[in-house]
Amino acid sequence: MERRNDPCAAAEVPPPAEEVAHDLLWARDLRSSLRCAGALLALLVLIDGAAGTLTDLRALLWFTLAALLFLVLCPTRIAAGEGWLTARGPLGTRRVRTDRLVSVRCLDGVGQRLVLRDTLGARLEIDPRVLVASPALWHRLDEDARVSALRGSLVCGETALRRVSERIDRETALTVFKVSGLD
Structure with a gap:
């Protein structure tokens, strides 16, 4: 006896929900x-x-x-998904396309800020400490910045991203040393 294909089995499985x-x-x-x-x-x-x-x-x-x-x-709430980064504050929301970044600058001063600009003209400032404390946010931004660099849209900012990456690596290493008792 020949088995017929079940039409329900052939239905496409919906893609997984985007991780934010x-x-x-x-x-x-x-x-x-x-x-x-x-x-x-x-x-x-x-x-x-x-x-x-x-x-x-x-x-x-x-x-x-x-x-x-x-x-x-009141702090801004930062969220990131594939290709975007959003900052929601009490006075509004700002969004930047991280897969279309043009520049990433680090503003030094009393409070460090990372300034992101995309090809659509959007601009977003975030505190680098947020990225240090939230590895998933950093991972999302880093992946999308690499996409921007591969596309050629990221004109300047690789140095700023490298500094943030080094800071995150340093903080992670210090945390590992403290937890293992090697500090």
């Missing part, structure tokens, strides 16, 4: 910014209340000041 890498420091940083804003609000209300000058208008002013502090301290 997220910033591992975001939740901790968000809690820290909430604690700072809350502590400021509590301190201002406590001092004003102890002085006997707390009114509804002053309480609103202190709340507004604490909310502004939270907005300043």
